[in-house]
């Protein structure tokens with residue numbers, strides 16, 4: 001009985017508790033997002049390959065998305081040392097200024113809403129689900145207890161731009177480290193031209209995750 005009481009107390013009071021994903025990792029992210037903007041509904045689905053070096057403050061994402069059934073392939077490099085995000089799409093490079101770097105961790109004031117596991121019997125993996133508000137949106141993020149490796153994330157609400165959204169992403173095939181650092185190389189087409197980011201206005205909002 002005492003154990004049950006203690007467990008309940010810890011679920012109610014334990015906060016983000018320093019859950020930070022591995023320093024460098026790669027993996028797949030599946031995405032399904034619905035949104036309503038100016039009365040029009042949009043459905044986005046697809047997959048991303050993520051490459052993150054948190055020490056190096058650089059992230060590369062290869063995306064294959066279907067936005068309302070139109071396929072879009074793009075590559076994004078977020079170089080926080082230069083403070084610039086590069087988006088390469090259709091052989092064109094666009095640039096945007098990044099917000100200052102923030103560690104990709106569950107916020108310290110997040111609440112643990114579930115302390116559970118995936119699998120069954122002897123094949124289980126302990127996970128925690130955290131709840132918090134990020135830029136006005138409700139986030140539920142689940143990560144492994146051992147190592148804070150991302151598993152699934154659901155984000156919902158209305159953005160500052162007035163877009164109502166529900167995003168669900170799931171992570172799989174994650175490996176620690178970076179196999180080929182050349183994924184972070186900025187293509188030479190990004191040095192010459194400086195096309196404003198408005199070329200693809202909606203795409204920057206399609207990647208919302210506390211983990212990257």
Ligand SMILES: *[C@@H]1O[C@H](CO)[C@@H](O)[C@H](O)[C@H]1NC(C)=O
Nearest residue numbers: 024053055056057177178181
């Ligand atoms: C991450 O970047 C840092 C700084 O550039 C570098 O020292 C480190 O080797 C990189 N890590 C991986 C796994 O590539």
